[in-house]
Amino acid sequence: MALSHVAPKAFIQHQNLVEQVADYLTQAIIQQHFLPGERLSEVQLSKDLGVSRAPVREAARLLESRGLLISKPRRGFFVRALNAVEFEDVFDLRLCLERHAIEHLAERYSVEAQRALEQQVEVLCEAALGNDETRRIEEDLQFHRLMLHYAGNERLLKAFDGLTHELRLCIALITKTHDAPDTIATSHFKLLEALASGSPAACREAIDYHIGVARKFVVRGVGEPGEPGS
Amino acid sequence: MALSHVAPKAFIQHQNLVEQVADYLTQAIIQQHFLPGERLSEVQLSKDLGVSRAPVREAARLLESRGLLISKPRRGFFVRALNAVEFEDVFDLRLCLERHAIEHLAERYSVEAQRALEQQVEVLCEAALGNDETRRIEEDLQFHRLMLHYAGNERLLKAFDGLTHELRLCIALITKTHDAPDTIATSHFKLLEALASGSPAACREAIDYHIGVARKFVVRGVGEPGEPGS
DNA sequence: GTTTATAAAACTGTCGACAGTCGGCAGTCG
DNA sequence: CGACTGCCGACTGTCGACAGTTTTATAAAC
Numbered sequence: 001m002a003l004s005h006v007a008p009k010a011f012i013q014h015q016n017l018v019e020q021v022a023d024y025l026t027q028a029i030i031q032q033h034f035l036p037g038e039r040l041s042e043v044q045l046s047k048d049l050g051v052s053r054a055p056v057r058e059a060a061r062l063l064e065s066r067g068l069l070i071s072k073p074r075r076g077f078f079v080r081a082l083n084a085v086e087f088e089d090v091f092d093l094r095l096c097l098e099r100h101a102i103e104h105l106a107e108r109y110s111v112e113a114q115r116a117l118e119q120q121v122e123v124l125c126e127a128a129l130g131n132d133e134t135r136r137i138e139e140d141l142q143f144h145r146l147m148l149h150y151a152g153n154e155r156l157l158k159a160f161d162g163l164t165h166e167l168r169l170c171i172a173l174i175t176k177t178h179d180a181p182d183t184i185a186t187s188h189f190k191l192l193e194a195l196a197s198g199s200p201a202a203c204r205e206a207i208d209y210h211i212g213v214a215r216k217f218v219v220r221g222v223g224e225p226g227e228p229g230s
Numbered sequence: 231m232a233l234s235h236v237a238p239k240a241f242i243q244h245q246n247l248v249e250q251v252a253d254y255l256t257q258a259i260i261q262q263h264f265l266p267g268e269r270l271s272e273v274q275l276s277k278d279l280g281v282s283r284a285p286v287r288e289a290a291r292l293l294e295s296r297g298l299l300i301s302k303p304r305r306g307f308f309v310r311a312l313n314a315v316e317f318e319d320v321f322d323l324r325l326c327l328e329r330h331a332i333e334h335l336a337e338r339y340s341v342e343a344q345r346a347l348e349q350q351v352e353v354l355c356e357a358a359l360g361n362d363e364t365r366r367i368e369e370d371l372q373f374h375r376l377m378l379h380y381a382g383n384e385r386l387l388k389a390f391d392g393l394t395h396e397l398r399l400c401i402a403l404i405t406k407t408h409d410a411p412d413t414i415a416t417s418h419f420k421l422l423e424a425l426a427s428g429s430p431a432a433c434r435e436a437i438d439y440h441i442g443v444a445r446k447f448v449v450r451g452v453g454e455p456g457e458p459g460s
Numbered sequence: 461g462t463t464t465a466t467a468a469a470a471c472t473g474t475c476g477a478c479a480g481t482c483g484g485c486a487g488t489c490g
Numbered sequence: 491c492g493a494c495t496g497c498c499g500a501c502t503g504t505c506g507a508c509a510g511t512t513t514t515a516t517a518a519a520c
Binding site for chain 4: 464480484
């Protein structure tokens with residue numbers, strides 16, 4: 001592994017090594033600098049990043065809990081390889097969480113929440129016009145995070161955050177999503193309308209449609225179930 | 231392949247220190263040997279358990295991701311202290327997950343699933359007659375885990391498992407639940423009936439009632455929001 | 461007696477090192 | 491020629507130690 005993508009040694013500022021390593025690994029995995037199923041060498045990473053193995057190990061455990069890595073005892077950490085079934089499961093869980101959230105939100109839709117969401121949709125639409133796919137995805141996720149937040153259950157948001165890491169992975173793996181970026185962006189307006197209507201049923205219908213579209217964009221060309229070789 | 235006579239899985243279980251420490255801590259927290267909000271000293275734990283600090287730290291990170299601990303930078307790890315709001319949030323999330331699961335399950339209720347669930351309810355009822363509260367809780371959770379499992383989304387089950395740790399904590403904190411153990415046990419029958427009917431709506435109603443009862447038992451005498459003193 | 465300044469203690473974050481283990485490779489035996 | 495065995499390198503799991511920071515204890519000043 002020549003690791004040509006590796007960051008300069010001084011990239012890591014002495015501040016919170018574990019988090020920094022975790023962030024670095026997250027980016028590297030999502031950008032597919034490490035292939036799914038690939039084994040991560042602790043020593044190699046330590047050398048590349050210029051830190052010791054302790055923070056690398058702790059960061060790896062963090063990413064394991066986020067579903068980006070899996071650990072095999074005495075073997076080390078491997079990049080999570082998602083198959084089609086797990087793909088569907090992730091989106092199904094997402095649907096579960098967001099349905100619940102939006103139904104709650106519909107019944108407690110404050111002016112503050114409305115303004116925040118509308119503003120975020122504007123940001124999202126703006127991002128959709130540009131070419132920065134990463135930013136578009138992040139703004140999209142941010143909209144949904146806001147929705148979860150204003151739904152009033154922080155634990156729900158936390159669960160969603162635990163999922164966004166995998167979601168990013170899902171999206172990144174198929175990344176050829178740019179069929180109709182503006183379509184996805186504008187489809188958020190329907191969510192706003194449903195919320196404004198105050199009808200939980202309408203909200204549920206809207207979110208079902210919304211996530212269904214997103215899933216359809218992503219689940220396309222996903223490989224067969226089974227572990228790609230290490 | 232001369233391994234057919236060998237005991238299933240590995241006869242020699244060389245369990246990681248990390249997992250062992252994590253299990254120990256989990257038990258200690260749930261049994262309230264560590265009070266909520268209390269600070270955990272890494273060195274002290276290392277000495278008590280006879281291991282070095284590295285596995286203790288990694289175990290603590292694991293428990294942090296499970297919601298039993300929280301880490302404050304440069305301060306260390308603290309036992310999670312749940313207030314009434316977080317309490318409600320946990321149960322609300324649980325409701326969200328189980329609604330989704332049971333509605334799915336209703337549409338794919340196999341004979342295998344039905345048999346497994348009915349058997350588990352029997353085990354649960356049996357456990358309810360005894361005095362072992364811990365076992366009752368575990369059997370209860372196991373029933374719900376089975377339900378999630380047969381719903382066909384492993385990711386959903388994983389999310390639930392991430393919640394069971396907190397659930398156990400919730401239950402342990404209030405632990406005076408033994409008002410009517412058999413009531414709770416038998417109330418599972420209603421879930422079985424709803425599933426057998428094949429109606430998602432009936433299932434939803436049943437699970438709403440079921441979890442509502444459970445929550446009512448637990449949410450009682452929960453303190454005010456805010457951090458209890460160390 | 462209370463408050464501030466200072467010193468000591470305790471603790472976390474991080475590191476380098478050692479030992480046991482795993483996978484692969486070569487050599488050996490059938 | 492194929493299967494088994496023992497060795498070798500690489501790596502993980504774990505440890506003890508050091509440095510910087512936070513907290514506590516102590517002392518001085520008001």
